[in-house]
Structures are given as structure tokens and as C-alpha cells.
Amino acid sequence: MLNSAPKYVSKKHSELSDILAPVSSELAILEDKLAENLSGNNPVLNNIILYIIQAGGKRLRPAVSFLFAKALNKGYLSSNHFQLGQAVELIHTATLIHDDVIDETKIRRKKLTVNNKWNDKAAIIAGDYLLAKSLNKLASVKNFSVIEIFANIMGEICEGEVQQNSQNYQFVSLEEYIEKSKRKTANLFVAGAQSAAILTQNVDNLIVKAAREYALNFGIAFQIVDDILNFTATEDELGKPIGIDLRDGILTAPVLFALDEYEEKEDFTLRTLINREFNEKGDFDTAIDLIFRTNGIVKARQLANYYVDLAIKSLDIIEDSSYKNSLTELASYIIERKF
């Protein structure tokens, strides 16, 4: 299925926990630290924060940061890196909470979303509170470059979100789709990885650039795979209806490739269904069916592979280690993941 299988991968279907073994103890400490980010003064806010932290998540953003930190400093992780790991996960969590209000999502990771279990008010404030907490962590790192990186990417994440919202049911180009994926998704991986390198002593600029390149391409691939799973995973795995993004008017890689195929054959059925925003009975199911008849999913996967390869290639200048190996395997893992 992979048209350009990454050359560095030894094991094929690795478990995520195996891949992240070299940072497992650090991720366990991170988990405790995340749960400590409670409001000292407000029990309601405490309950929300505990709920959302305990809802879990793969903690991929801190994992990537930690792997780079250890790869670049002979397996040593500084307290600054722990603060960075928390900041990146807290920002990620805050954006999820706000996104769920924006998209009126009811279920995430098989648990009720904050806006559903509490209400929109609670979710907006809880998100803002986690952003404030992440700023506390960033401030404690005492590195202006790091704060600037995060300030910039936080603005870009918002831009990506608005871009997506303002392009509903619009036939965006593949370039626009990739640009939005960079802004919305890759950015936070980039901020985490680049900052991890910056916070490691005596690290060359080329290494910082490599960390950035890895995270950028990894993040884009991650988003493309997310968009594929939106069609191919089961509703139970997704925790949301199949093709929900398309129904909401968000045209992702599989749809864009499918549209291209039909355009070449001068078949405009899919385009028409999207143009009229699926407002006639059966429109949406027909659209899903039409997409599955093309190579849209396969081409989207090839595109994800292209970015995974770029990510892995950017690691070339980094010294071999179990941590570097994990970064390589992690990039392949995100292609193979089922949800």
C-alpha cells in the first residue's frame, strides 16, 4: 500500500507504546504534571481540567519534543523540557476544547466533550485558562525565542481555523489544503520540536532546522492521515460519524483527489453535490460512495507518505540513537495507525 516505504524502519507494525518506550518514564511524569495544572481557587474549573486531562490522548506533541531533546543531548532531559512538554500539550488541549465548541462536537475520545458535559461558557473559559497555564510554563523556561515561537504559531493556528471555516464547501487547491494543515496542525509539533532543540545546550542551527523540518512534515502527514481516517475508520474508532468533515463542508485530501479524477473524466456529479451543500436527500451518501469509487484515499495516503519520507530524511544529520530511531518509527506509525 505504501508507495514509498520509509527506508529506515526496521519493525513494521509497532505498537505506539513500543515506539515511545525511550521516553515512557518522562511521559509518565508529564501525565502527573498535567494533572497538577489545577486552579487553586475554583473547584468547578478544577473538575473540568481534571476531566479533560484524564480523558487522555496520545501526548504525541510532548513525545516528539522529548525524543528530540534526548536525541540531541545523550538521553538527558532538562526541567525546561518538562515545562515545554506541558506547554505544548496544554495548548493542544486548549485548542481541542475551543474547536469542540466551534464545531459543536459532542463526543471526543469516546467521552463527552466539555461543551457537552458542562456548556459552551465553561468550555471557552477552560480553554482560555489552559492557554494561561501554558504561558506560565513557557515563562518559566526563560527563553525569549521559545516564547516568540509559540506566540507566532498560536496566531497561525487561529488563522488556519478561520481559513478552514471561511472555505466551507469551497474547492480549495491542494496547496491551500496543505497550507491550512501546516497552520492548524503541524505548527504545534514544530513549536515543540524546534523549542526542544533550542533549549538543548550547544545545538547547531542546522540541527534546530532539522527538528523543525521533521515536525513540519510529520504534522502535515499526521493531518492527512486524520483526514483519511475520517472516511476509512469505523464510527466507533472515530467516536464521530464517518465523513463528518465533508458533511460540514471541509474538503480534505481524499475529496480533493476524487474531485480531480472526476474532473478529468468531465463527470461533475460530486462537484454538484458539494456545490449544493448536500441539501437534497441522499446527496451526502452518494458523495461518500463517489469518493470511494476513486483513488482519492490511495492518493491521499501517497501524499502522507511523501511527507513522512521528508520528515524521516530530515533526521539524517542527527546522530543515531534509540531516540532518533523512535522518531523514525513514529513517522511511519502515523501512516499505519487505525485511529
Added chain:
Amino acid sequence: MLNSAPKYVSKKHSELSDILAPVSSELAILEDKLAENLSGNNPVLNNIILYIIQAGGKRLRPAVSFLFAKALNKGYLSSNHFQLGQAVELIHTATLIHDDVIDETKIRRKKLTVNNKWNDKAAIIAGDYLLAKSLNKLASVKNFSVIEIFANIMGEICEGEVQQNSQNYQFVSLEEYIEKSKRKTANLFVAGAQSAAILTQNVDNLIVKAAREYALNFGIAFQIVDDILNFTATEDELGKPIGIDLRDGILTAPVLFALDEYEEKEDFTLRTLINREFNEKGDFDTAIDLIFRTNGIVKARQLANYYVDLAIKSLDIIEDSSYKNSLTELASYIIERKF
């Protein structure tokens, strides 16, 4: 009307523009800089930001910061202070936008709110974007204490908001009310004034503390007056219905004092109306009437005066200047303001 008229005030009913004359050129520059905080990449976001900045506002938070900066450094304002002024106003604007979503406010400053003119989605993202932009300004100041101050108060602002939401229709104590006002309102004045002092060279710790004290007490008084105006201003001046906070279950100073008066006379009518959340016909109008029959408003004004006096007194250790004079007059002005 004022039971303890501030002793330092020379002119009585000054116009705000007169009081702020010593920083008027700086505030004009700030206005231009605020409008420059546009998204380079997204026209939709640009429109929202321009709209909200051009909706104006008194810019009191940067004004207080600028007055302290100039009072402490012989009338000189550094570029860092301009960044600080923008940061504090951008955070204020972001919290207003998010508050309007939370409170479903339709009109502010006689203009449609962002959630009303666009929608909740747009408002949540625009608020997040302005927070990101404020972080850019703070990062550029390159002072870790300042970033830490803002990280802390941003968390506390959220706590204050949740506290208010979780105490709807509850008979909070005056202490809890003041504590919430500190968190929700005074905090941002504090962060601005304290940071302005910190960013001024060769400023003694006692001066930093004085700036903090002024802003804290000024901010509390400002909130109390806001809560009074919620009852005494006209609907046209307020741009929202009279007593809207009470209707939403937020018990502020005038209501708390009124309740006290009735409790002493063992008259529990007002308490009962609030307890049943005004759910019977005429309840709310009766409650407003009952409040106006007490000294609730007068006592609330006395409380605001108490904090204004504390604010002015904290300026004692600061050298006399036109800037210090403006800080004194500004504190008196907020008591007299009509809306």
C-alpha cells in the same frame, strides 16, 4: 454625593480627554498600532479585528500604564511601554469578545458584538487570535517578570469568570464579590501598571508596589461603579437592559447592600425573588424596585469611594507631576462617570 471626596482633586467634573491629555499623543499612536494587529494571511480575521479595534473603547488600561511610565521616568515612554500598552488592551479586547459569547451579549458600545455580527465560532477564534497577538507584544518586551505577571493574571481572570458563573443567584458575601472583582477586572489594570513600573529603569521596589496598589484599588472601584451603572444608567447609555446582571443571577454591590438592609428588618421578599430566579411574572421589576428603595446604590458608591481613596493614597510616594495628577484625577473620574 461622595462621602469621602478625594482630597487631591483640583478640578471636579473633568472630561476624560482632559485628564488623559498628558498621554494623548501616546494613546493616538497606540490606536494606530492596535489597528496594525491584523492577520497577514486571512481577510476574514482582518475584518473582525479591524471592526473590534475601530469600535473603540476608553483605552483606560494602556492609559494607566502610560501615565505610570511617564510619571516614573520624567515623561519618557519607551518602545517597551508601547508594546505593553498594546498587550494589555489586546488582552482586554480578547476577554470582552469571549465574555460576549459566554453571556450571549448582542450589543456593546452601541455596536453589534462579534458573536452577533459574525457568529460564536468567529468570536472564539478572534479572541484566541488577539491573545496570541498580545503574547507577541509581551515576548518582544523581553522581560520574564512581565510575562510571568501576565500569565498569572490571565489564569486569575478565567478563575474570576468561572467563580461568577458558578455563583449565579447565590448570596455571595461582600468579600467574595470584591475578590471576584479583583480577579475579573482589577487584575489587568494591575498587570499593566506593575509592568509599566518594572519596565522603567532604576525604579525602586516600593514604587512598583505603589503602582500595583493603585491599579488594584482603582480596578476594584471601577468594577463597583460598573455594577452601580448597571442599575442607574439609561438603557441607551448602557447599550444593554437595566439590571441585566441581576437578571442573569449576578449579585453585585448594590444588591448585596440592599439584601443586608432587608435582612436587618427581617424582610425576605427580595431574597425570595432572587431565590426563585425571578421565575414568576413581575418578579424582576419588583426586585429592581425593592433595591431602589434601599441605600444599596449609595452604599455601593461609598465602597467605590473607599477604594478610590486607597488608590490615590498609594500615589503618595511618587514624585509630583502632571502624570501623577492625571492618575489622581482619573481615579476620581471613574466615580463620577455616567457610563
